[in-house]
Amino acid sequence: MKKALSAILATALLCGCNRNPELKAVNAAAEAMGGKDRVLAVRTLTIKGEGENPNLGQNLTPDAPLTVWKVTNFKRTIDLTKGLDKGRMRVEQVRTAQFPFALNPVSRQNMLLDGNVAWNVNEDGSPSSRLTDKAALDRRSELLHQPVTILRAALDPTSKLSQFRTSAKLQLVDIATANGDTLTLALDGTTRLPASVSSMTDQPNLGDATIETSFTDYEDVNGLKLPKHLITKIDKWVQSDIRVSKYTVNGDAGDLAAPASVSSALAAPANPPVEVTSEQVTPGIWWLAGSGNHRSVVFEFAEHLTLFELPESEARAKAVIEKARSLAFGKPLTEVIVSHHHFDHSAGLRLAVNEGLTIITQRGNVAFFKDLVARKQIGRAHV
Numbered sequence: 001m002k003k004a005l006s007a008i009l010a011t012a013l014l015c016g017c018n019r020n021p022e023l024k025a026v027n028a029a030a031e032a033m034g035g036k037d038r039v040l041a042v043r044t045l046t047i048k049g050e051g052e053n054p055n056l057g058q059n060l061t062p063d064a065p066l067t068v069w070k071v072t073n074f075k076r077t078i079d080l081t082k083g084l085d086k087g088r089m090r091v092e093q094v095r096t097a098q099f100p101f102a103l104n105p106v107s108r109q110n111m112l113l114d115g116n117v118a119w120n121v122n123e124d125g126s127p128s129s130r131l132t133d134k135a136a137l138d139r140r141s142e143l144l145h146q147p148v149t150i151l152r153a154a155l156d157p158t159s160k161l162s163q164f165r166t167s168a169k170l171q172l173v174d175i176a177t178a179n180g181d182t183l184t185l186a187l188d189g190t191t192r193l194p195a196s197v198s199s200m201t202d203q204p205n206l207g208d209a210t211i212e213t214s215f216t217d218y219e220d221v222n223g224l225k226l227p228k229h230l231i232t233k234i235d236k237w238v239q240s241d242i243r244v245s246k247y248t249v250n251g252d253a254g255d256l257a258a259p260a261s262v263s264s265a266l267a268a269p270a271n272p273p274v275e276v277t278s279e280q281v282t283p284g285i286w287w288l289a290g291s292g293n294h295r296s297v298v299f300e301f302a303e304h305l306t307l308f309e310l311p312e313s314e315a316r317a318k319a320v321i322e323k324a325r326s327l328a329f330g331k332p333l334t335e336v337i338v339s340h341h342h343f344d345h346s347a348g349l350r351l352a353v354n355e356g357l358t359i360i361t362q363r364g365n366v367a368f369f370k371d372l373v374a375r376k377q378i379g380r381a382h383v
Helices: 002-019 021-033 036-040 133-143 147-155 314-325 349-354 363-374
Strands: 044-054 068-079 088-097 106-114 117-120 160-167 170-176 182-188 194-203 207-221 224-234 237-249 276-282 285-290 296-300 305-308 333-337 358-360
Touching: 021 036, 021 147, 021 160, 021 170, 021 182, 021 224, 036 147, 068 237, 088 133, 106 133, 117 133, 133 194, 147 170, 147 182, 147 194, 147 224, 194 224, 207 237, 276 314, 285 314, 296 314, 305 314, 314 333, 314 349, 349 358, 349 363
Parallel strands: 305 333, 333 358
Antiparallel strands: 044 068, 044 237, 068 088, 088 106, 106 117, 160 170, 170 182, 182 194, 194 207, 207 224, 224 237, 276 285, 285 296, 296 305
16 A cells, blocks of 8 residues: 555656656756755855956947957855845956057946845945946846856746746756746756856847856866856847856855945936037037037938937937927938947937938948847836
């Protein structure tokens, strides 16, 4: 009788696993990394290394290789002591431009997250103002773009696992956390180790774009297997390529709590008001300035207006178009000249096309601009 009950129980458990292939895959990944208990026991994780940050949207031509920042003193510190949903993170790095740059070629970055609060630390050590909710959302996704944290999210009973599938030599599982974060975990079909994590963001120029971080060159660290090579892409472009020199598990993470002046403040508005001023340089030509570093020019012709440049952001592009249309009563704005493809100059491209304006640019930009215009930008529902 006992043997029969044992057989029935084993069959039931086997059927349960077959009905939940997502959980089976996640549990196998946790075992491959050193065991579920070790993964769940991680309180802090520090990652040090160096590498490159390619400069998205700033190459010489749309098809040319991206210019790069050399990254030194890279350090990512993750604190999970208050739970994954209240996870804290600091990313520090020094970036040195490997291309001609008009400003300081050396940039020291210090970027933090405390739950749903994002802010930076200025070079003088003072905290910045609280950043936008979208910045916090992007950093929370970034926190989950690590094997330990994504497995913690997948093993959390409040998360929803779905859509187990295979692609080439990978096993894929979709993860929706209680916080509303949605990601896809890819597992190596042979080793069962995490191969990559991907999530969606809404990028001003690229529209809805996939961010994917891949993990290779695993090594043993305190009983865990952790990757020594981390590459993050947005769409097809590499954004970060880091070679890890050292991991520290459960070390001193320092104080990553948001200062009271930051946590008590309202998040910065997603779309702050944009001021555009106009100055008539000569009859029929206006210089548009205002907030921001970029400028535009309006030219008046016999029957229409032409705008030169829609820079910086879609919000500024909208304000510039509205200002241009107010300058010569009765004459429509019909076209925009976009001098080059750099993202700070083509940010208003989709808006201009949606407004019915003709785009004038160099022939070499045409295919790239058509691709940008065709991209969707629905945005994440919880942004």
